[in-house]
Structure formats: structure tokens, C-alpha cells
Amino acid sequence: MSHGATVMVAGAGAAGLFGAIACAEASPGATIHIFEAGREALAKVRISGGGRCNVTHACFDPAVLVGHYPRGDRALRGPFSRFQPRDTVQWFEQRGVALKTEADGRMFPTTDDSGTIVDCLLGEARRLGIKIYTGCAIAQVRPTANGFDLTTRAGDEWHCQKLLLATGSSPGGYRLALSLGHDLVPPVPSLFTFNIPDPALRELAGVSVETVQLSLALEDGPALTQSGPLLVTHWGMSGPAVLKLSAYGAVGLHKQRYRATLRVNWLPALKPDQVRQKLLSLKPDQGKRQVAAFSPFPALSRRLWQYLVQHRVSLRTDLNWADLSKAQLQGLVTELTRGEYAVAGKGVFKDEFVTCGGIPLPEVNFKTLESRCRPGLYLAGELLNIDGVTGGFNFQSAWTTGWLAGHAIADSLIG
Numbered sequence: 078m079s080h081g082a083t084v085m086v087a088g089a090g091a092a093g094l095f096g097a098i099a100c101a102e103a104s105p106g107a108t109i110h111i112f113e114a115g116r117e118a119l120a121k122v123r124i125s126g127g128g129r130c131n132v133t134h135a136c137f138d139p140a141v142l143v144g145h146y147p148r149g150d151r152a153l154r155g156p157f158s159r160f161q162p163r164d165t166v167q168w169f170e171q172r173g174v175a176l177k178t179e180a181d182g183r184m185f186p187t188t189d190d191s192g193t194i195v196d197c198l199l200g201e202a203r204r205l206g207i208k209i210y211t212g213c214a215i216a217q218v219r220p221t222a223n224g225f226d227l228t229t230r231a232g233d234e235w236h237c238q239k240l241l242l243a244t245g246s247s248p249g250g251y252r253l254a255l256s257l258g259h260d261l262v263p264p265v266p267s268l269f270t271f272n273i274p275d276p277a278l279r280e281l282a283g284v285s286v287e288t289v290q291l292s293l294a295l296e297d298g299p300a301l302t303q304s305g306p307l308l309v310t311h312w313g314m315s316g317p318a319v320l321k322l323s324a325y326g327a328v329g330l331h332k333q334r335y336r337a338t339l340r341v342n343w344l345p346a347l348k349p350d351q352v353r354q355k356l357l358s359l360k361p362d363q364g365k366r367q368v369a370a371f372s373p374f375p376a377l378s379r380r381l382w383q384y385l386v387q388h389r390v391s392l393r394t395d396l397n398w399a400d401l402s403k404a405q406l407q408g409l410v411t412e413l414t415r416g417e418y419a420v421a422g423k424g425v426f427k428d429e430f431v432t433c434g435g436i437p438l439p440e441v442n443f444k445t446l447e448s449r450c451r452p453g454l455y456l457a458g459e460l461l462n463i464d465g466v467t468g469g470f471n472f473q474s475a476w477t478t479g480w481l482a483g484h485a486i487a488d489s490l491i492g
């Protein structure tokens with residue numbers, strides 16, 4: 078049997094729901110259906126941000142905002158001038174959902190419950206008469222003279238005038254886009270932690286440092302550098318600085334099978350010479366005390382200091398400051414300012430991850446999110462070769478591209 082609808086959306090994720098809602102509001106007469114392969118809509122929103130949903134980031138200047146996207150920064154400049162985090166905050170507020178900002182700029186619902194966001198979006202879809210079919214994957218799309226014929230995996234046939242593909246990072250979604258003339262930048266993971274096979278380091282799991290500077294040497298291109306908090310885990314290193322580095326190094330690290338040399342500057346606020354002077358000053362001041370006994374740098378905990386001194390520089394436990402040789406002092410300075418760690422794999426950051434790669438951005442008109450390969454086809458969300466660093470930026474690009482696509486579809490129906 079064949080069914081019809083004006084607009085169809087493949088994928089009931091953040092981008093698909095936001096696009097459908099925007100379209101329904103701007104074009105009240107349109108019939109809009111969403112097809113979702115999974116058993117429930119907004120599954121990722123529900124598990125996002127550790128169950129709290131980091132909806133967006135308190136960064137309200139589009140020029141600054143784009144700096145948080147390793148892929149998509151230039152393309153998003155225009156879209157963010159039309160729908161940015163301030164609009165996201167307002168959008169949810171107008172629908173009864175208040176967001177709050179944490180110290181690092183991440184924004185969450187005040188309920189600290191992603192269910193609030195899910196309920197809000199599904200409530201809006203219901204109110205606007207949008208139909209959502211779950212457990213219903215789109216398996217095939219064929220362009221026709223006035224739109225698209227779609228076949229679901231169960232074999233149902235549908236027809237629509239406009240199609241929004243918002244299938245995230247699913248291989249099936251990429252296949253649909255390829256079948257409609259698009260290309261694909263090979264998808265690889267982004268936002269991951271670094272596995273560092275050092276049992277002594279792993280014993281420090283839970284230790285964090287507020288600001289480190291990391292530098293990652295890759296075979297292709299210059300070293301990548303990032304600063305920020307670092308957290309030692311049972312597998313190696315995590316925290317915002319590592320996650321940012323994983324995003325910018327996603328493609329290079331994938332090529333190198335996640336093997337690389339990571340340089341850590343544990344004291345980026347000090348120049349190496351200032352570190353040396355500080356250590357030298359301890360020789361007369363603390364001469365009789367053991368080097369390993371206390372951390373002279375408030376930023377480094379005692380446990381971390383002992384690890385650096387004993388495991389990394391291999392100083393004897395009973396060595397006094399007075400007896401520290403020139404070479405040992407130099408070893409300590411080097412370790413503190415550019416210690417080298419062998420990354421030997423990637424781990425999962427459970428609170429957020431995303432795929433880098435997807436539909437090449439030149440194939441999309443970023444004023445409308447319409448495909449340049451196939452008129453009437455629109456693309457939004459993670460399906461595109463756009464990804465942000467951790468902190469709410471990934472949802473923001475999904476809201477923005479979904480919103481723009483929904484409005485553009487509504488405009489095209491009126492036009």
C-alpha cells in the first residue's frame with residue numbers, strides 16, 4: 078500500500094525533531110511524518126550528558142562559537158547568526174523548560190534530567206500533529222518528478238514532497254544520502270579518552286589537575302595543542318583537555334590506530350626556567366627534606382608529585398633536595414613541563430561522543446540546509462561532516478541545522 082505526506086523526516090533525533098517542529102510551526106497546514114529506526118524517539122538525548130542532557134553552551138557570540146567545531150566551523154557561521162545558543166535557551170524557556178549554566182559554560186535543564194528535554198520535544202510534536210513512527214527505518218529513497226518515494230524496511234511505500242534526512246551517524250542514513258548523489262567523508266569517532274598503558278599512572282585514577290597543556294605529535298601535520306583540565310582514569314587520561322585533543326586529532330589518530338606520543342606540561346602557568354628556579358630554591362630551603370615527600374607546586378597533588386618523581390624521573394625515595402644533582406633537576410623540569418606519554422589506544426567517554434565525518438559540507442546550501450545534489454532533499458545534524466568539542470556544542474549544531482532546515486522546507490511549501 079502507498080501512503081502520502083507533504084514532509085517526511087528520517088530520524089527522530091535532536092535534529093529531526095527540531096526540524097519537524099520548526100516546519101510544523103512555520104507551515105501549519107503541512108502533514109509531517111517522522112520515521113525512526115529505533116524503538117524510541119530521542120534515544121541519544123535521553124542518555125546524553127550522563128542522563129542530564131548538556132543541551133547547549135553559554136557561548137552567545139557566533140564568531141566565538143564556531144571555534145568549538147573542529148569540523149564545520151566556517152559552514153556554521155551563517156546558521157549560528159540565525160539560530161544560536163541564546164535562541165535555544167529561549168526556545169526551551171518559551172516551552173516551559175528552564176536551562177542553567179554550570180561554571181564551565183555547559184547548559185543543562187534545571188531538573189538535571191534529560192527526560193525534561195525529551196518530554197518537551199515530544200509534547201511539541203504531539204501538539205503540532207507531527208506523527209512519529211518508531212521501529213520504522215527508511216530503507217530506500219527514490220526521487221520522483223514531485224518529490225520522493227520511500228520504502229521502509231518493513232516494505233511499506235510512502236511518498237513525500239520534501240525529505241529531511243537527519244539520521245545521525247548511522248551507516249544506513251549515510252547509504253541513503255549516497256544513493257541520492259551525495260559523497261561521504263569517512264566517519265571516524267571523536268571525543269574519546271587516551272589509553273596509556275602505565276600501571277603506576279593508573280593507580281592515580283581519580284587525580285585531576287585544573288589546567289595542563291597537552292601536545293600531540295601526529296605523523297601528518299604539525300603537533301596539536303590543547304589546554305584545560307585533565308583527569309587520570311583507570312585506563313589513562315581523560316578530562317576536557319584530552320577530549321578536545323581527541324576531537325582535533327580524530328582523523329590523524331584514526332590513521333595511526335590511536336598510537337601517538339602525548340606531551341604533558343603539568344605547569345603551563347610557569348615557564349620551564351621558572352620551574353627550574355622554584356626547584357633550585359628548594360635545595361637550600363628544604364635541603365634535608367625528601368624530594369618525594371611533598372609537592373612544591375599547589376596545582377599538583379602529593380600523589381601525582383610522587384608518581385612524577387619516583388616513576389617518571391626515577392629518583393630514589395630517600396633522596397633529599399640538597400642531594401639533587403644537576404641532571405636530576407633537569408630531568409624533573411623536563412618531566413614537569415614536557416613529559417612524554419605513549420598513547421596506545423582510545424577509550425570511551427561515556428557522557429558524550431560523536432562521529433567526525435559525514436556528508437561533505439560543500440554539497441549543502443547552509444542558508445537552507447538543502448542538498449546541492451538533489452532539490453527537495455534537506456540534511457541536518459550529525460549526518461553532516463560537522464562535530465563539536467564536548468560541552469553542548471554537538472546538540473547546538475543539531476538544533477541549529479534542524480531549525481533552519483525546517484523553516485526552509487516550510488518556506489518552499491509556501492513558495
Ligand SMILES: Cc1cc2nc3c(=O)[nH]c(=O)nc-3n(C[C@H](O)[C@H](O)[C@H](O)COP(=O)(O)OP(=O)(O)OC[C@H]3O[C@@H](n4cnc5c(N)ncnc54)[C@H](O)[C@@H]3O)c2cc1C
Nearest residue numbers: 088090091092114125126131215245429458459469471472
Ligand atoms: C552517550 C552520548 C552522550 C551525548 N551527550 C551529549 C551532550 O550532553 N551534549 C551534546 O551536545 N551532545 C551529546 N552527544 C552528541 C549528540 O547526542 C549528537 O550530536 C546528536 O544526538 C546528533 O543529533 P542527530 O539528530 O543528528 O542524530 P541522532 O541523535 O543520532 O538521531 C538520528 C536518529 O536517526 C535514526 N535513524 C538512523 N537511520 C535511520 C533510517 N534509515 N530511518 C529512520 N531512522 C533512522 C537513529 O535511530 C537516530 O534515532 C552525546 C552522544 C552520545 C553517544
